[in-house]
Amino acid sequence: MAHLITRRTALALGGSALVAGTAGAQIQTQPATPPNLPIERGATLRMLRPVRFVQPDQDVWNANCQRFAQQHGIEVRVDFVGWEDITQQTAVTANTNAGPDIIIGFNAGPHLFAEKIHDMTDVADYLGTKYGGWRPLAQAYGRRQNRWIALPFGASGGPAIWRTSTLREAGFDSVPDDHAGFLRLCQALRRINKPAGFALGNAVGDGNAFAEWLIWSHGGSLTDEQGNVSINSRETINALNYLRELYPTFVQGTLAWGDISNNRAYSAGECHLTQNGVSLYFSMLNDPALRPIAEDTQMTPMPKGLLNAVPNAGLTLNAMVFRHSRFPNAAKALLTYLMEAEQYDPWLQANIGYWSQPLNAYAASATWTRDPKIAVFRDTMNNPFWNGYKGPITEGSVAATADYVLVQMCAAVASGQATPQAAAAEAERRATRYFRRRG
Amino acid sequence: MSTATAAPVWTKVRQQPGALARLFDNKAFLIVVCLLPAVGLLLTFLTYPLGLGVYLAFTDQTIGRRGIWIGIENFEFLAEDPIFWNAVFYSVFYTAVATVGKFALGLWLALLLNQHLPMKSLLRAIILLPWIVPTVLSAIAFWWIYDPQFSIISWMLIELGLRETNVDFINTAWPARWSLIAANIWRGIPFVAISLLAGLQTISPSLYEAALLDGATPWQRFRHITFPMLMPILAIVMTFSIIFTFTDFQLVYSITRGGPVNSTHLMATLAFQRGIPGGQLGEGAAIAVAMIPFLVFATLFSYFALARRKWQQGESND
Numbered sequence: 066m067a068h069l070i071t072r073r074t075a076l077a078l079g080g081s082a083l084v085a086g087t088a089g090a091q092i093q094t095q096p097a098t099p100p101n102l103p104i105e106r107g108a109t110l111r112m113l114r115p116v117r118f119v120q121p122d123q124d125v126w127n128a129n130c131q132r133f134a135q136q137h138g139i140e141v142r143v144d145f146v147g148w149e150d151i152t153q154q155t156a157v158t159a160n161t162n163a164g165p166d167i168i169i170g171f172n173a174g175p176h177l178f179a180e181k182i183h184d185m186t187d188v189a190d191y192l193g194t195k196y197g198g199w200r201p202l203a204q205a206y207g208r209r210q211n212r213w214i215a216l217p218f219g220a221s222g223g224p225a226i227w228r229t230s231t232l233r234e235a236g237f238d239s240v241p242d243d244h245a246g247f248l249r250l251c252q253a254l255r256r257i258n259k260p261a262g263f264a265l266g267n268a269v270g271d272g273n274a275f276a277e278w279l280i281w282s283h284g285g286s287l288t289d290e291q292g293n294v295s296i297n298s299r300e301t302i303n304a305l306n307y308l309r310e311l312y313p314t315f316v317q318g319t320l321a322w323g324d325i326s327n328n329r330a331y332s333a334g335e336c337h338l339t340q341n342g343v344s345l346y347f348s349m350l351n352d353p354a355l356r357p358i359a360e361d362t363q364m365t366p367m368p369k370g371l372l373n374a375v376p377n378a379g380l381t382l383n384a385m386v387f388r389h390s391r392f393p394n395a396a397k398a399l400l401t402y403l404m405e406a407e408q409y410d411p412w413l414q415a416n417i418g419y420w421s422q423p424l425n426a427y428a429a430s431a432t433w434t435r436d437p438k439i440a441v442f443r444d445t446m447n448n449p450f451w452n453g454y455k456g457p458i459t460e461g462s463v464a465a466t467a468d469y470v471l472v473q474m475c476a477a478v479a480s481g482q483a484t485p486q487a488a489a490a491e492a493e494r495r496a497t498r499y500f501r502r503r504g
Numbered sequence: 505m506s507t508a509t510a511a512p513v514w515t516k517v518r519q520q521p522g523a524l525a526r527l528f529d530n531k532a533f534l535i536v537v538c539l540l541p542a543v544g545l546l547l548t549f550l551t552y553p554l555g556l557g558v559y560l561a562f563t564d565q566t567i568g569r570r571g572i573w574i575g576i577e578n579f580e581f582l583a584e585d586p587i588f589w590n591a592v593f594y595s596v597f598y599t600a601v602a603t604v605g606k607f608a609l610g611l612w613l614a615l616l617l618n619q620h621l622p623m624k625s626l627l628r629a630i631i632l633l634p635w636i637v638p639t640v641l642s643a644i645a646f647w648w649i650y651d652p653q654f655s656i657i658s659w660m661l662i663e664l665g666l667r668e669t670n671v672d673f674i675n676t677a678w679p680a681r682w683s684l685i686a687a688n689i690w691r692g693i694p695f696v697a698i699s700l701l702a703g704l705q706t707i708s709p710s711l712y713e714a715a716l717l718d719g720a721t722p723w724q725r726f727r728h729i730t731f732p733m734l735m736p737i738l739a740i741v742m743t744f745s746i747i748f749t750f751t752d753f754q755l756v757y758s759i760t761r762g763g764p765v766n767s768t769h770l771m772a773t774l775a776f777q778r779g780i781p782g783g784q785l786g787e788g789a790a791i792a793v794a795m796i797p798f799l800v801f802a803t804l805f806s807y808f809a810l811a812r813r814k815w816q817q818g819e820s821n822d
Contacts, residue, residue, distance in 0.1 A: 153780075156568040177568045267761040269781075318652020320764040321674040330653050460566055460783065468782040476765045480676060491586075498581060499784075 091429040092406040097195035099401065100187035108392035109140040110399060112167040113154060115382070116145045118344065121415035129408040133399050139392075141399065158387060166390035167400065172206060172378075172451070175215035175385040176458040182214055182385040183393050188401050189213035196406075196424035201449035203423035206381045206458070216400050219413070219420030220379030222445035223274040223340050224364045231259045231337040240338070240365050244282070244307055247368045251314035254337055261338035262316035262331075265476040267469050268324040270380070273452065275340055276471040277378060279304050281450060282370025287465060287496060288456030294500055295455075296474070297493035305478045305485035312479040320476055332358065340367060342380075343418050343442055364441045378452050379445040382420065421445035461500035470495045560789035567783040578790035588791065591769040595798070598685055598770060599749045605689040606745060607738075610696025615730075617697065618704045628698070635694035643758035646687040650674045650759060674760050677767035684768055687755050692748070696741055703737035704730070739806055746802045751795070771795045 112130070117123040127143055134141040144165070146154060151170050158164035159178035168174070175182055189207060193199045199207065203217040225240050232239065235253035251261045264271035280286065280296075283304035289295040312319075316336045318326075328345045330336040332355055349359035366375040386396040402408060404424070413422060414432045418439035422428065423446050433443040453462020465471075474492035477483040483491065527533055561578060565571025582588040617628060634642060649655055650673035658670035674680040707730065715725050753772040756762065762769035762777060769777070771791055779788020 153567070159568060160570075265764075267763045316653070317670055317672070318675045320676070321650075321652050321680070321760065323761065326651075326653070333653065335653050460569065464566075464782050464784060468777065473765050476763070480764060482677070482765055495587075 091431070092410055092426050093197065093429065094195050094406065094426065095197065097191050099191050100397075102188075102394040102398040102401070104137050104139065104395045104398055105392045107139070108137075108395035110142070110167065110390075110392060110396055111165040112141065112143045112169070112399075113151070113158075113165040114143055114145055114169045115148050115151050115171070118419040119347075119415070119417065121417075122412070122419070125412045125415040126403075129403055129412065130399065132408075133402045137395070137398075139395055155385075162387075162389040164389075165387070166392060166396045167384060167386055169218060169382050169384045172381050172383060173453070173458045173463045175206075175383055176209055177460055177463065178385070179209055179214050181389075182387055183390075183397065185213040185216055185386070185397065185400075188397050189216060192216075192401065192404050192424060196404075196426035198425050200423055200425060200446035202379055202381060202446040202451065205449060205451045206383050207423075209458070214385065216384045216404065217423040217446070218382040218384055218404070219416075219422060220381040220445045221342050221419055222377050222379040222421065222442055222448070223271070223342050223367075224375075224377070224441045225338060225367050226331065226341050226345060226362060226364045227338040228259070228358070228361050229363050230361050231257070234259070239363070240368060242368045242370075244368065244370050248307070248311055248314075251311055251338070255314040259337040260314060260316040262319050262322070262327055262336035263340055264322035264324070264327055265312075265320045265472065265479055266322040266326070267472065268322055268326070269467070270324050271322070271327055271341065272324075272469060272472040273466055274377060276475045277450070277452070277454070278340070278367045278376050279308055279475060280471060281376035281454065282368060282372060283307065284371045286455045287453055287471065288462070288500065290455050292456035292459065292461075292500065294493055294496040296471075296496055297489045301474075301489045301492075302485045305475065305488060308475055308478055309485070320480055334358065343439060346438065347417070347419075362438070364438060366441060374450070375448045376450055377445075377448050378450045378454065379421065379448065381423075381446075381451075418442050456500075459500070461496075464499045465496050468495070468499070470499070557789050558793055560786050561793040562790075563786045565785040567780070567785060571786050574786070578787050579794070581787070582790060582794065587766045587769065588774065588794075590766060591771050591774040591791070592794075592798075594681060594768060595750060595771045595795075597681070598688065598752070599746055599802070602685050602688040602692065602749050603742065603745055605685070606692040606696050606749075607742065609689065610693045611700055613693060613697040614700035614704055615726075617701050628701070631697055632694045634691050635698075639691065639754040640758060642691055643687070643755045646683075646690075646755070647759045650683050650687075674768075675764060677764060680760055680764060680768050684756055684759060687759065688749060688752060691755070692745060695748075696745060699737060699741040700734060703734045707733045743803055743806045746806055747799060750799060750802060771798075 114126070117126075123145060130141045130143055133139075148171075151168070152174065154164075155168050155170050155174050155178065158168060159181040162181070185207070189199065190213075199217075202220055207213050207215045207217045227240060231254065232250070235250065235257055237250050237253065241247050241250055254260050263275040265275070266272055280301055283300045285296065285298055285300035285304055287294065287296050316330060327336060327339040327341055328348070331339050331341070331345060332349055343364075346359060346362055346364065349355035349362065367377055369375055384400050386393055386400070390396050403412070406426075409422075409427065410430050413420065413427060413430050416432070418432060418436070421442050421444070422430065428443055433440050451458060451462075452466040453459070456462065470492050474488045477488040477491070478485050521529070560571070562573060562575060563571030564574050564577070613631065617624070617631065621627060649657060652670060652673070652675055655670060655673060657673075658667070661667040661671065662669075672679050673683045711729050711733070712725060715729055720728070750770075751772050752770060753776065756768055756770050756773045757776065760768045762773050766774075771794065775788045775791035775795075777788075778784045778791060782788070
């Protein structure tokens, strides 16, 4: 439906009452001067983007890009590529100085190729002023040494997802926000034989999300603010000792869990509390056989533990414009255009909650009121945590995450293979290697 | 009478061949021309990637950044890396156990198939199935069979009342190692069985007849006829099998990704994990290069130790 949006209707309706409800209507803006980006004559832009979650995502995105192309008499081509391929294609593009003008990558992507991409500070300042400021996660992934190198487009978080009826049976209304309470909940679930389960296997998304939650919520971190490895700390040991008590309450087999395992176990009713992105909820909601489970499901942030913020690093879409592009103004103008309310809000709504906004003003989007269960994702980008927290985002932080340094530290303790002290020391040894040449 | 006719004057002088023809008559030139495509292909697709891989092992290249020459720093790090040594141990263990299993079962199967059975051809075709199915498919099948929650084996055992809980196939180190070896054996048997069956069929029946006349027992016939006659093909098949097993990647990566806690990493999976997802191309290449000595040793061992001529002919070694 959403791809019916045209520039004319959008203008005629003043950005309100669009197909998917009331796009843009509630979005408060502040006066701001757009940067002067004269679009190059006869520009042709090529953009690479990760594939959609849902079809309307792609439709609205394409429609927005085509509208921009028509307005300026240029050409815009968008290619959607698989998630696993984005990093490699970005690397090839950066190393060969050829290929797409714009790549929307994930998380740290732009930081690895900072010298190969254009400064985005002017655009980011304009958008930030106009739409109530950038959220903390957007600042973490978009900025490098006080200048913007990328435009974050949204993030997808991983809250706790649980069965309302099961928690009630165990004597809980919701997931407690402290460690002791969370442990009590998991023990109670084990007693009624409807256990919790969190991935401790080599699962890029879920494994890292759980390990990071565990360490961060106890005050630990992989690196300190300067980027020195700080994982072998008292906080980490506390976290691992806590895990030793928590792990026996899990459903069997979580050490072998991949990214898909907890989705399957939860959908089959084998596991009643886990941590996952919004996709699990929607896949159950769209399956008539699993709909009752979806209706019994609730999603809340993972416990904060010792912190004031939710220790979860959302998977972030991060757009970069390459220096080899012959049309940098057009590229930056296109990205700015896509972030404006007339384009961004319909896109946000088309994604029904898979992506959460980087700019504060979009918190008012109708996306977050349609289904109260997905409201938990609204503030994904308010959590100031990223892969490699607390240090700067570097090659090292990317490699340490991809090589499961934190996950395997936790799994070694959970399986009884290593003491917390030994596991933390081993993680420190591996991390030191990855951070040995800091940028 | 004189010689009435003068001897005909032979005017046809052999024409000097053209420069092109002479060029093509030149043996040295022909050798070069005929070999060039092959050499070119080998250089482009074999030597260059291999050389690049070896070169990368001595650099700190990552995905996205050019490396600089760092000598043997990667190897020095690996020498102190318990995860690497665990991968070396498991690669050797995996290869050894799986090869023994494959050959024991494969030889047995080949001997059975060598008997006169009804529907022999059909049976042989069926035996080949595990080998024909793409490894990734069989790996996914085993991934489900070993799933901690949804394993069909666990389900069956629980339904039959033999167990209360799911079987721990890949959740702890040693069960995971044995499970992967079992999957590899299952996949490798057909190759061994069919190759050895071909070998068995070349053994002349007259040898067995002679042995029967001498009153040899079945074990003696196997020990003194079948086994020695099979040795040459056994050596070749074993060489291939060891190489395939040692460099196995798909089964392990699809089923456990090297987990739990790196206990089932083979050198090949660890090289990939460090090199591509981890982005440390240099270190990944170093792990891959570290596989070469093992492969050379295994190949030489199985080739020279098993292919000794005298042994093949049933004599003792000097």
